[in-house]
Amino acid sequence: GAVVSQHPSWVICKSGTSVKIECRSLDFQATTMFWYRQFPKQSLMLMATSNEGSKATYEQGVEKDKFLINHASLTLSTLTVTSAHPEDSSFYICSAEGSGLAGARPYEQYFGPGTRLTVT
Amino acid sequence: GENVEQHPSTLSVQEGDSAVIKCTYSDSASNYFPWYKQELGKRPQLIIDIRSNVGEKKDQRIAVTLNKTAKHFSLHITETQPEDSAVYFCAASMQTSYDKVIFGPGTSLSVIP
Numbered sequence: 386g387a388v389v390s391q392h393p394s395w396v397i398c399k400s401g402t403s404v405k406i407e408c409r410s411l412d413f414q415a416t417t418m419f420w421y422r423q424f425p426k427q428s429l430m431l432m433a434t435s436n437e438g439s440k441a442t443y444e445q446g447v448e449k450d451k452f453l454i455n456h457a458s459l460t461l462s463t464l465t466v467t468s469a470h471p472e473d474s475s476f477y478i479c480s481a482e483g484s485g486l487a488g489a490r491p492y493e494q495y496f497g498p499g500t501r502l503t504v505t
Numbered sequence: 506g507e508n509v510e511q512h513p514s515t516l517s518v519q520e521g522d523s524a525v526i527k528c529t530y531s532d533s534a535s536n537y538f539p540w541y542k543q544e545l546g547k548r549p550q551l552i553i554d555i556r557s558n559v560g561e562k563k564d565q566r567i568a569v570t571l572n573k574t575a576k577h578f579s580l581h582i583t584e585t586q587p588e589d590s591a592v593y594f595c596a597a598s599m600q601t602s603y604d605k606v607i608f609g610p611g612t613s614l615s616v617i618p
Binding site: 419426427428429430431434476478480492493494496497498499501 | 537539546547548549550551554594598604605606607608609610611613
């Protein structure tokens with residue numbers, strides 16, 4: 386149990402276009418999901434906390450109008466990178482917070498496999 | 506906010522030797538300290554965690570110690586194997602609902618056969 390998927394696993398897009406990344410908790414419900422970005426050989430940097438049914442909470446320095454987050458259901462959060470530029474190229478990873486049900490330990494984060502975004 | 510530091514940034518050990526990675530955190534309210542292993546291009550995997558009411562925890566070749574007074578925690582891997590080679594991240598959290606996990610900068614461990 387406690388599996389999180391991301392789609393797509395990798396994407397290449399042209400500068401100026403928008404890209405949507407999906408994060409799904411497959412067998413448990415997650416009120417809270419988190420979005421991270423990771424540059425090569427660096428740590429995971431938290432971008433935002435996504436709460437089902439409410440607005441996401443963004444970390445300092447993360448542009449909320451550029452990185453749109455929608456957590457419309459208890460199993461799905463989406464991150465849309467709007468007007469992408471080459472500097473947005475990165476590895477984006479989501480995680481879903483367990484609730485203590487369906488094999489997901491409470492408050493533990495279960496990570497998706499990541500999405501490699503390349504903006505040309 | 507919470508700040509997690511981690512040392513060393515890179516570590517090379519001979520197969521069979523032990524590896525130790527050390528972390529410090531800044532927020533005394535943090536009470537949950539997970540360790541993650543990440544292989545290149547893959548998701549972080551939780552390998553062990555410790556809560557603030559425990560000073561030490563062991564799982565086969567992996568152990569974690571916590572000094573809450575000093576705000577230090579460490580990962581110990583004994584009898585290292587080549588498959589232990591990866592990047593290891595320590596992290597800290599208050600582990601309440603909606604609380605974020607803050608990651609350390611990571612340690613790249615290489616186990617030389």
